[in-house]
Amino acid sequence: MSTPLPPFPRGQEPSGAPVPLELTVGPAAPQLRADAARNRARLLEAATRLVEEHGVANVTMEAVAVAASVGKGTVFRRFGDRTGLLMALLDHTEQQFQAAFLSGPPPLGPGASPADRLHAFGCRVLREIHDRLDLYIAAEPDASRRFSSAPYRVRFTHVAMLLREAVPDADGVLLAQTLMGYLEPALIHHLTRQCGMPLERLESGWHDLVKRTTCPVSD
Amino acid sequence: MSTPLPPFPRGQEPSGAPVPLELTVGPAAPQLRADAARNRARLLEAATRLVEEHGVANVTMEAVAVAASVGKGTVFRRFGDRTGLLMALLDHTEQQFQAAFLSGPPPLGPGASPADRLHAFGCRVLREIHDRLDLYIAAEPDASRRFSSAPYRVRFTHVAMLLREAVPDADGVLLAQTLMGYLEPALIHHLTRQCGMPLERLESGWHDLVKRTTCPVSD
DNA sequence: CCAGCAAGCGGACCTCGGTCCGCTTTATTG
């Protein structure tokens, strides 16, 4: 329609919403051929090593390809683009986290009140991102995809669901986007690195925000 | 410290915070030489034309240089980078807007209650961005500068100030960042273009958000 | 075991943002 459009054939793109190739809850890997799977593993390993050796900012796609003894095209076919590769590096942690808030023990998982789950959720995300901030920043998709990536959608849907439960008569979608905005890597980076705020302050801020959001408004 | 660092000599960078060359409230242009000023004007004109002819996404820096009959280096010296050029295209509107909420008539300007000013502020920003969405999206600085750009800082400071007035015992800075997050071009793009929400719904969402934010919380 | 064929591969290639540096123009000052 407007965007230049699909870079590589990859899977089942053509139908409706662009299906992200991974990073979603559960494996759902579409049966890679043996050599492809091997190369994928090599690439992830190489990328991990390069990132911790030189810092994510200095890791180029070509360097990863070379380090994995693989052609550059292969990197792009497998991961789509740089963002895709970087997100794949966060996939394992992400899946664990998803499992934790979807079906783990309270207060993160089901069993606690929606508000309590929200409080726990935010703190967990804040710490998670804070611990691997550079990677999260670098893996941030560009503006037009920021809200469509699988991990974002899963988190967002979860927050929206909790919010609908906690404040049924509010616009849960908009409120959820607002809360999610507080958890953006770029903001966390700004506040902790550029403004020098301790993580604890961000956590208090989150608690306050949740309180204000879930308290019934006069109107 | 960590970033690759300054591209061009330009002005008085070295002292402390990186002083953005324009886009701040007031003119403060540092006396361009005659030819430089002429080229600057040419460039802005050419860029404006190209943007409305081909859409901002298809406008390259080189194309702008050629269209303005100027060397490519000149574009970068004058505007720093692509983001800088695009922001300059928004500068005129931005200055008018700043004047309106800093010293214009209520409810946007001083005279109304902080809460009323916040309500007005958000609606104005929403419309402003909605009207030139593509340009705002394209002009968005990368993650590490999103919160340091002059226009952002002015808006943010304003919101924080109003918030401190309206809810003195809250963490105004964090609350302000949250409110600002609701006004991000990328989010507005997602909600209106990808989710198909009408602008009116975003406005209601803003009003609700301000209400919840400014209502005293039980603790 | 072989043939056929998708899936996968890889590196040459392109584009575009950003940089460098030797040359030109402008402003200043005596």
Place this chain on the structure above:
DNA sequence: CAATAAAGCGGACCGAGGTCCGCTTGCTGG
């Protein structure tokens, strides 16, 4: 008006992300 310093200029150049397309390789059914 000359001399001079500084500001500006511009296009060759570079690096990195992303694409293309002819070749290779692993699967599958006969």
